[in-house]
Amino acid sequence: MTDSALDNAPADTAASRAEAVRAVVGHHYRSESVYEVGAESIRQFARAVRAYHPAHWDEQAAADLGHEAIVAPPTMVAIMGGLAQRKLFEEVIAVYDLSQVLQTDQQLEFHRPVVAGDRLVFDVTFESFRQLAGSDLLVTRNDVYDERTGEAVMTTVTTLAARTDGESNAELLEAVEGVMMYGGL
Secondary structure: OOOOHHHHOOOOOHHHHHHHHHHOOOOEEEOOOOEEOOHHHHHHHHHHOOOOOHHHOOHHHHHHOOOOOOEOOHHHHHHHHHHHHHHHHHHHOOOOOHHHEEEEEEEEEEOOOOEOOOEEEEEEEEEEEEEEOOEEEEEEEEEEEEOOOOOEEEEEEEEEEEOOOOOOOHHHHHHHHHHOOOOOO
16 A cells, blocks of 8 residues: 555454545546557557547548547547556555456546547546445546647546455345346347
């Protein structure tokens, strides 16, 4: 654990962990690194997610749509945002095994497309915490800006469910199983 509000938490019990996590709700930081969006990174990501719109691949196709450079698929920001958010779990809320954290919801508000040449910075805020069905529900917010212009690019709000007890909650697993997709689509 690093130097955080959780360092002074009482004995390691579920109640004390919850109290310590509640104490850091509202914590905010700006990512230390800048993510420079490259054209080849966009093409690689587009290939990986099978996004074949010409604006992801060709400068002229992007220009024909009014963009100064090729356009990233909308979900590409998740890679960068995940890196910025990871610091929150490693340095601020350092009580969770990240293998036991599941993203349950995400809201994306696009202010403009991400394009090659953007230099993105992330403001990360730990918005809220509550407990439900034996799990901790945490809500984070990432505000993404272009470092060059200060222009807002995107806002994401992510809800995560985390287990701290190391045991599976049958009720929660049943609920998750009920919303998961199985078989062919």
